[in-house]
Amino acid sequence: MSADSKASIVLVALAAAFLALIEVFRSDLWGHPEPLREVPLVDAAFTNTMTVRTNAAELIRQNGDTSGQDCYACHDKAKPPQVKVDEQGSVVLPEEHNDLVMQHGRNKRNDHCYNCHDPANLDHLLTRDGHRFKLVESSRLCASCHGPTYRDWEIGIHGRVSGHWDRKQGPVTKQDCTACHDPHSPAFPSIKPAPGPHPLHPPPHARSPQPSFGH
Amino acid sequence: MTRRNFLRTTAVAASGVAAMAAVLAPLRELTDFPSLDQFLQKHYQEMTPPEIEKVLERIAREVERQYGLRPHVRDLKPMNGVEFVYCLNLTRCVGCRKCVHACVAENNQSRSPEIQYIRVLKMPNGTFDMEKADHNYAPETVPQEGSYFMPVQCHQCKNPPCVKVCPVKATWQEADGITVIDYDWCIGCRYCEAACPYWARRFNFAKPSIPKDKLNPNMSYLGNRPRPHGVVEKCHFCIQRTRAGRYPACLEVCPTGARKFGNILDPESEVSYILKNKRVFVLKEEIGTLPRFFYYFDV
Numbered sequence A: 001m002s003a004d005s006k007a008s009i010v011l012v013a014l015a016a017a018f019l020a021l022i023e024v025f026r027s028d029l030w031g032h033p034e035p036l037r038e039v040p041l042v043d044a045a046f047t048n049t050m051t052v053r054t055n056a057a058e059l060i061r062q063n064g065d066t067s068g069q070d071c072y073a074c075h076d077k078a079k080p081p082q083v084k085v086d087e088q089g090s091v092v093l094p095e096e097h098n099d100l101v102m103q104h105g106r107n108k109r110n111d112h113c114y115n116c117h118d119p120a121n122l123d124h125l126l127t128r129d130g131h132r133f134k135l136v137e138s139s140r141l142c143a144s145c146h147g148p149t150y151r152d153w154e155i156g157i158h159g160r161v162s163g164h165w166d167r168k169q170g171p172v173t174k175q176d177c178t179a180c181h182d183p184h185s186p187a188f189p190s191i192k193p194a195p196g197p198h199p200l201h202p203p204p205h206a207r208s209p210q211p212s213f214g215h
Numbered sequence B: 001m002t003r004r005n006f007l008r009t010t011a012v013a014a015s016g017v018a019a020m021a022a023v024l025a026p027l028r029e030l031t032d033f034p035s036l037d038q039f040l041q042k043h044y045q046e047m048t049p050p051e052i053e054k055v056l057e058r059i060a061r062e063v064e065r066q067y068g069l070r071p072h073v074r075d076l077k078p079m080n081g082v083e084f085v086y087c088l089n090l091t092r093c094v095g096c097r098k099c100v101h102a103c104v105a106e107n108n109q110s111r112s113p114e115i116q117y118i119r120v121l122k123m124p125n126g127t128f129d130m131e132k133a134d135h136n137y138a139p140e141t142v143p144q145e146g147s148y149f150m151p152v153q154c155h156q157c158k159n160p161p162c163v164k165v166c167p168v169k170a171t172w173q174e175a176d177g178i179t180v181i182d183y184d185w186c187i188g189c190r191y192c193e194a195a196c197p198y199w200a201r202r203f204n205f206a207k208p209s210i211p212k213d214k215l216n217p218n219m220s221y222l223g224n225r226p227r228p229h230g231v232v233e234k235c236h237f238c239i240q241r242t243r244a245g246r247y248p249a250c251l252e253v254c255p256t257g258a259r260k261f262g263n264i265l266d267p268e269s270e271v272s273y274i275l276k277n278k279r280v281f282v283l284k285e286e287i288g289t290l291p292r293f294f295y296y297f298d299v
Helices: A003-026 A056-061 A135-143 A147-155 B003-029 B049-067 B098-106 B161-165 B191-195 B249-253 B270-277
Strands: A124-126 A132-134 A161-163 A172-174 B072-074 B084-089 B119-124 B147-152 B171-173 B179-181 B218-220 B259-263 B279-281 B293-297
Touching: A003 B003, A056 A135, A124 A135, A132 A135, A135 A147, A161 B249, B049 B072, B084 B270, B098 B119, B098 B249, B161 B171, B161 B191, B249 B259, B259 B270, B270 B293
Parallel strands: B072 B218, B084 B293
Antiparallel strands: A124 A132, A161 A172, B084 B259, B119 B147, B171 B179, B279 B293
């Protein structure tokens, strides 16, 4: 075989190989990597900065609807309501107050209405040592029993703060105790957690068993 | 050269070139070539104030083109006499993950694929063994009996391993203690991600996607401006807020007030009180990273 025909065979083979390669690349034989899963947007409820409940003090301050706090719409100013107690000594709530859950303190140690409410004026709160507070000052009533917590709250390390850490550049907002704690059932409520992280790809054990050439 | 030889060689060369073109075809899908300005941009710490102004203007222009919204891009400097510290009350955290999503919204993280700076670990009571942590918990309600929750994010270490390993000095510690990243200098090698003992750094494997109506226009160069594909990012204590005196977004959204933030050099600050009076600890103390992120218990 002459050197010339050898060269032709090599060149033809090369051209064929190149043409085959073009087809391979063009037809995307390896395919594209599997597209990423679309992650749903998180519910806006998880980014809002509202407190877990609306409290009477805030409603009064904002001039909101305080009809629910108007004691004397039903009660008589001259007659302080009598608190009924069952054989175990726990308070029996009248039907009108059935929405209250009485869970303040373990073992029902603090479930008497007049431990905090003033029988002489239901719009006021009354501490055990005789100090009267309006509803907007309810945090000071809480302080009469929860001293260390109130001290931490005043410093700003108990409860929520928002605004400015640098007081020279702007104000800081603190919340009342009742913005997070229901005074009749003060344990912080259980809430729904936001969805967990969505990894880029499902973890290996959750993947389909057939091999993938995408990577 | 004979005529036949010439034709043969030309045919082979042409098919070779065509095959090469076919190989390079996926490059057509490439968009977003850097502009010349961006290509020649210097390292953040080497730029003069007028140069930074020009860069901020370019970023504002690019964001406006992409999102149809004129952002307010700033370059806030560390404040004198300020060193930031974060404290997190494990007694109060209920594991609701609101901080995770407030952070994503504030800092313009990619929504899909998802990038989150905060990871909330669910831990069984009585242990700090990270092997027992679960971050995929999904109960109906939290908190849960028998476990506690431990959010982890960048600890802004005083001795940061991530800064040491960066081959191009694209990440460094600022005077107020925040470890920042120049996203235009990062080459995406992910060494820092591997070096971080707290799993705090995230890599943009894909081009970040943020819905136009979800973009936060209050931006800063070292903070929450939109990141390009292929760079690392992480928590920066909301630099665009905290250097303007405000609290970070994760703190303001926390429903229980478990998160506390402030200037440790100010003896009157909340964090100073916590460090003086509460039982404080840092995560993985034994590795000597000296975090500026403290966990504590009260009661």
